[in-house]
Amino acid sequence: MPPNIVTLSDSNFDEEIKSSEEAVLVDFWAEWCGPCKMVAPILQEIATEQEGQLRIGKLNIDENLETARRFEVMSIPTLILFRDGEPQLRIIGAKGKGQLLQELQSVL
Amino acid sequence: MSGIRDVIIVGSGPAGLTAAIYTGRANMVPLVIEGEPSSTGDQPGGQLMLTSDVENYPGFVDGIMGPDLMGTFRAQAARFGAEIVTAKVSRVDLTSRPFSVWTNGDSTGEPTFQGRSLIIATGARALMLGLPAEQQLLGRGLSTCATCDGFFFRERAIGVVGGGDSAIEEALFLTKFAKSVTVIHRRKELRASKIMQDRAFRNPKIEFRWDSMVTEILGNGSVSGVRLRDVTSGEESTLDLGGLFVAIGHAPNTDLFRGQLDMDPNGYITTHDGTRTSVEGVFASGDVQDSVYRQAVTAAGSGCMAAIDAERWLEATAHAAEQAQSQS
Numbered sequence: 001m002p003p004n005i006v007t008l009s010d011s012n013f014d015e016e017i018k019s020s021e022e023a024v025l026v027d028f029w030a031e032w033c034g035p036c037k038m039v040a041p042i043l044q045e046i047a048t049e050q051e052g053q054l055r056i057g058k059l060n061i062d063e064n065l066e067t068a069r070r071f072e073v074m075s076i077p078t079l080i081l082f083r084d085g086e087p088q089l090r091i092i093g094a095k096g097k098g099q100l101l102q103e104l105q106s107v108l
Numbered sequence: 109m110s111g112i113r114d115v116i117i118v119g120s121g122p123a124g125l126t127a128a129i130y131t132g133r134a135n136m137v138p139l140v141i142e143g144e145p146s147s148t149g150d151q152p153g154g155q156l157m158l159t160s161d162v163e164n165y166p167g168f169v170d171g172i173m174g175p176d177l178m179g180t181f182r183a184q185a186a187r188f189g190a191e192i193v194t195a196k197v198s199r200v201d202l203t204s205r206p207f208s209v210w211t212n213g214d215s216t217g218e219p220t221f222q223g224r225s226l227i228i229a230t231g232a233r234a235l236m237l238g239l240p241a242e243q244q245l246l247g248r249g250l251s252t253c254a255t256c257d258g259f260f261f262r263e264r265a266i267g268v269v270g271g272g273d274s275a276i277e278e279a280l281f282l283t284k285f286a287k288s289v290t291v292i293h294r295r296k297e298l299r300a301s302k303i304m305q306d307r308a309f310r311n312p313k314i315e316f317r318w319d320s321m322v323t324e325i326l327g328n329g330s331v332s333g334v335r336l337r338d339v340t341s342g343e344e345s346t347l348d349l350g351g352l353f354v355a356i357g358h359a360p361n362t363d364l365f366r367g368q369l370d371m372d373p374n375g376y377i378t379t380h381d382g383t384r385t386s387v388e389g390v391f392a393s394g395d396v397q398d399s400v401y402r403q404a405v406t407a408a409g410s411g412c413m414a415a416i417d418a419e420r421w422l423e424a425t426a427h428a429a430e431q432a433q434s435q436s
Binding site for chain 1: 144145146147151152153157158159160173174175194196212213246247248249251253255256257259260330351
């Protein structure tokens with residue numbers, strides 16, 4: 001797994017997001033979600049390609065429901081891009097790599 | 109573009125991947141254009157990617173998860189030499205052979221792929237209600253995928269629109285999380301299979317609103333309820349809900365082929381003599397040509413038929429070409 005993919009939890013979320021110099025794209029996912037499984041390898045690729053510019057945070061919503069609730073996640077996969085600790089962009093639902101990059105480009 | 113393929117398969121649900129297994133085993137080195145990830149049924153693996161337990165696919169005594177089943181289909185196709193490309197077809201040209209396919213938004217210039225035969229297995233997608241608030245509320249309390257989103261509706265009152273098998277399946281699944289599930293159906297009886305109906309009627313968490321149509325989805329930021337109209341009396345009412353799931357039926361993914369292949373009035377590709385379409389060398393299998401059965405096992409079966417039809421057609425055309433050559 002690329003080094004700029006971090007596992008997030010209810011306990012380390014704020015610290016990881018706030019202390020990050022790069023933007024963090026948080027992937028709210030779960031084991032039982034088919035579309036999440038489609039997105040995971042794409043995020044790995046994006047992490048490798050954008051190293052130094054972007055980090056990917058994986059948040060398992062089964063184990064970390066509090067954070068998912070706090071950001072009003074009601075559908076997975078949901079991707080939220082944080083910069084300087086603040087949410088900047090929300091992408092709901094699985095997307096292909098081209099479309100994901102296009103949406104991220106507007107903010108990155 | 110890397111040479112002309114014997115067979116290109118568009119779609120990667122049970123039909124497309126079964127066609128890939130069979131054409132792969134026939135040494136035809138099929139190219140499967142599997143689609144792009146999405147949260148709808150129009151994605152690699154197809155509609156089964158949005159289901160949980162599949163209980164009626166033969167061979168799995170205790171059932172299997174939909175995404176796991178499609179993972180095995182894909183691995184089996186790859187084992188026999190299928191080349192699988194993650195891309196969405198943006199245009200096809202079926203007017204001349206070899207057939208041309210463009211992907212990822214391209215529609216002009218050199219085609220991305222060319223094939224002597226084409227198997228269409230693009231499946232069907234879930235229909236939406238077509239109401240104005242739908243796009244804003246999708247993923248914010250409005251969902252077409254209970255297995256993806258049901259988890260977020262713990263202890264809430266949820267509505268499910270529809271009366272077929274998929275609606276009842278979603279309703280039953282949602283009872284694991286929800287406080288209550290109200291099935292909203294525009295008729296006074298369900299279309300779902302007997303076993304699903306029995307399960308639904310026995311479940312104390314499921315209520316029914318018969319003869320009812322959703323006329324408006326309410327909610328500012330997220331779903332808070334629906335406005336319903338009684339189709340017999342015309343009476344309007346409001347139902348408070350913390351989430352709404354839509355399962356009102358399907359439409360075939362055939363926009364790509366419109367004007368090039370014969371279709372029925374609902375847009376399903378019409379087939380004859382097995383899986384043959386109105387264009388010689390183009391075959392259709394699975395939900396894209398089946399509005400009746402729409403099962404994983406029937407889709408897989410017709411994918412197998414398309415593979416055999418394509419293989420025999422290719423052999424026959426090659427043979428005819430050879431004969432023509434030897435006579436001249």
